[in-house]
Amino acid sequence: MNATTLPRLNLSTFPRHALLEGPTPIQPLSRLSARLGGASIYVKRDDLNGLGGGGNKLRKLEFLIGEALATGADTIITVGARQSNHARLTAAAAARMGLKCELVLTRTVPRFDSDYLENGNILLDALFDVRVHDLSGSANALQFAEDRASELRAQGRKVYVCPLGGSSAVGCLGYADCAAEILAQSTQAGLSFDRIVVPNGSGGMQAGLLAGFAALGVKTPVIAAYTVLGDAERARSITLDKANQTVRLINENLHVEADAISIDGEQLGPGYGIPTDGMREAVRLLASTEGLLLDPVYGGKAFAGLVKDVTSGKYAAGENILFIMTGGLPGLFAYRSEF
Structure with a gap:
């Protein structure tokens, strides 16, 4: 396969508004790979997207904001935990587009220090001039959000409600598109990735990648995820459902099989947003060997899983592994006391 014969993914029928500056680069982690031995590790720098501090959720928001604008919305509401990266980027995208924005944020993570409650993403939310609804963890x-949307609609506002992590089927199209981007970049570079490694929170990134590769009709690399939100079985069920919803948007005749869902629950630790020793070690390792920064909630735990599976030999020597860096840098400041 070469660049001229690559299969194309046509998503032009879906409303979309550009929020990215273009394809994000794929870079080798040469020093880290040599340090760990065995597999060759690369990163796709979805953390480099510029708007709102950057991060992978902008891929989903291109389609979500596109749909919101297509429906005539003047307001967008979304949900998340207090330090939600998705909420922060939704706020930034809304500011860019001149939409009103409200964030419904829950105190899901049992942290009560001032850094967590007032720094990091929540500080940036305030700068984007959104209304934050501060709810209990339960x-x-x-x-x-739906009730609030009804209130605003009764006042004549046109409201678009965006789900957790932006992981509706429409939002997942952003990572279906990313699958095509990875295929084009790897082909141009003469690379073949055996495995793509991601965190799994709301499941949208893994689901979108699986849907995208299925729609492209090419051999799908293993999309290996480490759950950071819930137990592996529940994550597997949610991700499979979203992958099939997404691929059917692209082509109603396509299907993602259950055995395509690879999810490891060993890095979750005590729960969502709760630090683990493995996460701390992974964040320090990547920073000290490659000068790259992982977030403590998503990327840090997933990268801890990657490191463990490379050093244990579960990921074989000679494999090419692509880790998607999802961003979330502001979260490091919210977790200052952990480092």
Whole structure:
């Protein structure tokens, strides 16, 4: 296969608004790979997207904001934990587009220090001039968002409600598109990735990649995820459902099989947003060997899993592994005391 014979993914029928500056680079981690031995590790720098501090959620938001604008929305509401990267980038995208924005944020993570409550993403949310609804950890954020949307609609506003992580089927199209981007970049570079490694929170990134490769009709590399939100079995079920919803948007005749879902639950630790020793070690390792910064909630735990599986030999010597850096840098400041 060469660049002229690459299969194309046509997503032009879906409303979309550009929020990225172009394809994000793929870079080798040569020093880290030599340090760990065995597999060759690369990173796709989705952390380098510029808007709002950057991060992978902008891929989803291109399609979500596109759909919101297509429906005539003047307001967008989304949900997440207090340090949600998705919420921060939704706020930034709304500011760029001149939309009103409200964030429904829950205190899901049992942290009460001032860094977590007032620094990091929550500081940036305030700069983007959004309204934040601060709910308890047990609250039903999406129901609150729908109720709030009804209130605003009664006032004549046109409201678009965006789900957790932006991981609706429409949002997942952003990572279907990313699958095509990875295929084009790897082909041009003469690379073949055996495995693509991602964190799995709301499941949208893994689901979108699986849908994208299925729609491209090429051999799918293993899309290996480490869950950071819930137990592996629940994550597997949610991700499979989203992958099939997404691929059917592209081509109603396509299907993602259950055995394509690879999810490891060993890095979750005590729960979502709760630091682990493996996460701390992974963040320090990548920073000290390659000068790259992982976030403590998503990328740090997933990279800890990658390091463990390379050093244990689970990922074989000679494999080419692509890790998607999702961004979330502001989260490091919210977790200052952990480092």
